[in-house]
Amino acid sequence: MSDIKETLEKAKKLASYKAVDDNVRAGMKVGIGSGSTIKYAVDRIKELGIPLTCVPTSFQSTQLIIAAGLELSDLSRTPELDVTIDGADEVDAQLNLIKGGGACQLQEKIVAASSKKLIIVADFSKDSSQFGDNWKKGIPIEVVPMAYVPVMIKLERSFGLKPVLRMAVNKAGPVVTDNANFVIDAQFTSIDNPADLATKIKMIPGVVETGLFINMAEKAYFGQKDGTVKERSIKL
Numbered sequence: 078m079s080d081i082k083e084t085l086e087k088a089k090k091l092a093s094y095k096a097v098d099d100n101v102r103a104g105m106k107v108g109i110g111s112g113s114t115i116k117y118a119v120d121r122i123k124e125l126g127i128p129l130t131c132v133p134t135s136f137q138s139t140q141l142i143i144a145a146g147l148e149l150s151d152l153s154r155t156p157e158l159d160v161t162i163d164g165a166d167e168v169d170a171q172l173n174l175i176k177g178g179g180a181c182q183l184q185e186k187i188v189a190a191s192s193k194k195l196i197i198v199a200d201f202s203k204d205s206s207q208f209g210d211n212w213k214k215g216i217p218i219e220v221v222p223m224a225y226v227p228v229m230i231k232l233e234r235s236f237g238l239k240p241v242l243r244m245a246v247n248k249a250g251p252v253v254t255d256n257a258n259f260v261i262d263a264q265f266t267s268i269d270n271p272a273d274l275a276t277k278i279k280m281i282p283g284v285v286e287t288g289l290f291i292n293m294a295e296k297a298y299f300g301q302k303d304g305t306v307k308e309r310s311i312k313l
């Protein structure tokens with residue numbers, strides 16, 4: 078593993094362990110996010126050996142819960158959660174988030190919105206003062222496949238975004254989400270009002286969900302290069 082990759086992995090683990098220790102207790106109903114950082118949170122929950130009910134946010138997180146031997150539920154059986162722990166692609170000064178780098182933003186947002194608290198775990202590279210400081214891939218937007226071209230035209234004409242259809246790596250054609258939709262990454266130069274932009278994008282017919290999570294997270298844990306964890310929280 079390269080030095081920087083190793084440093085990032087250590088930072089993800091530190092943040093995840095601290096977030097679980099601070100926020101997860103026996104008997105809780107816990108939303109489990111998606112991505113590479115959340116696997117450390119699941120490792121920590123497994124290590125603690127406490128009884129929990131877990132609700133996943135993707136195929137990947139379902140597999141993590143099963144592999145860890147934790148109790149797996151869903152929102153039909155467990156519609157109200159105590160806490161969701163999840164990663165993020167970028168966290169701004171107000172703890173607004175860009176999520177969906179792993180194309181899981183739809184289920185992640187539904188599960189987060191069903192939780193009393195959303196706690197973010199991340200390495201130091203996700204900690205920004207405003208969107209675009211660190212994350213250059215744009216806002217992930219999940220769309221119904223038949224609508225992707227009109228949605229891309231509207232994103233460009235109405236908001237000056239530069240939309241790109243996300244393509245699969247080991248498959249010909251586009252990324253297909255866990256919900257059988259496509260993902261458009263809408264690149265931007267700056268975002269003055271993320272809440273307003275999120276609402277307007279959501280209004281475009283064919284858009285299922287955006288990766289802008291506005292006023293949802295109450296605390297973020299960022300693992301640092303020096304082995305410490307920086308905590309940022311906000312009153313919602």
Ligand SMILES: O=C(CO)[C@H](O)[C@H](O)COP(=O)(O)O
Pocket residue numbers: 110111112113114115163164165166175176177178179180181182185
């Ligand atoms: O939103 C997500 C998936 O849709 C992830 O939480 C986000 O991409 C962060 O992933 P990682 O922990 O691998 O950096």
